[in-house]
Amino acid sequence: xxxxxxxxxxxxxxxxxxxxxxxxxxxxxxxxxxxxxxxxxxxxxxxxxxxxxxxxxxxxxxxxxxxxxxxxxxxxxxxxxxxxxxxxxxxxxxxxxxxxxxxxxxxxxxxxxxxxxxxxxxxxxxxxxxxxxxxxxxxxxxxxxxxxxxxxxxxxxxxxxxxxxxxxxxxxxxxxxxxxxxxxxxxxxxxxxxxxxxxxxxxxxxxxxxxxxxxxxxxxxxxxxxxx
Numbered sequence: 001x002x003x004x005x006x007x008x009x010x011x012x013x014x015x016x017x018x019x020x021x022x023x024x025x026x027x028x029x030x031x032x033x034x035x036x037x038x039x040x041x042x043x044x045x046x047x048x049x050x051x052x053x054x055x056x057x058x059x060x061x062x063x064x065x066x067x068x069x070x071x072x073x074x075x076x077x078x079x080x081x082x083x084x085x086x087x088x089x090x091x092x093x094x095x096x097x098x099x100x101x102x103x104x105x106x107x108x109x110x111x112x113x114x115x116x117x118x119x120x121x122x123x124x125x126x127x128x129x130x131x132x133x134x135x136x137x138x139x140x141x142x143x144x145x146x147x148x149x150x151x152x153x154x155x156x157x158x159x160x161x162x163x164x165x166x167x168x169x170x171x172x173x174x175x176x177x178x179x180x181x182x183x184x185x186x187x188x189x190x191x192x193x194x195x196x197x198x199x200x201x202x203x204x205x206x207x208x209x210x211x212x213x214x215x216x217x218x219x220x221x222x223x224x225x226x227x228x
Contacts, residue, residue: 064200070142078156079184132172178203
């Protein structure tokens, strides 16, 4: 217990101090250019992994891997880990994120600069069309799209319904979907984090054009494949 507590103290100190330094340099890099800024974002994501593996004693395991061509990844969401880890796991991904996050001073500007896509759930069809336009622009740049289809962090072992907007995005983007299960909750989603294995499991590619019920069922089953 003492060792675990010391590991957590080291993790929190290193991660948050390092995050402040890296994110500050990322905001400065905005004035230099987009590529310099994106490198700093990847540095922050890589820093989280380093802190997890070297200070907490965690292991990150990939069962499968991202595709070379850009597609829509539907990722299980159990903790902040996979959200911060996305730029390490994927090649410069464009992530769908809640609209409220973009109102955070400085962070919101940085999120838009990196290419995150705001998700405004309350404004209906207009918001969906704006999301589609933004997502298509990111896809045209060759960037993978990443969505957490449950819409929020879900406790490990629970399988929640997918948000209604996922099926609309799938239909209107016309892209293959790769579901990704992750079991970060027991390790990361707690104040006293535990050493352990965080596994990403990439599911089979789901082709575009399936009926809503079919694609939702396949995605929901696949992203919960690591549930007990």
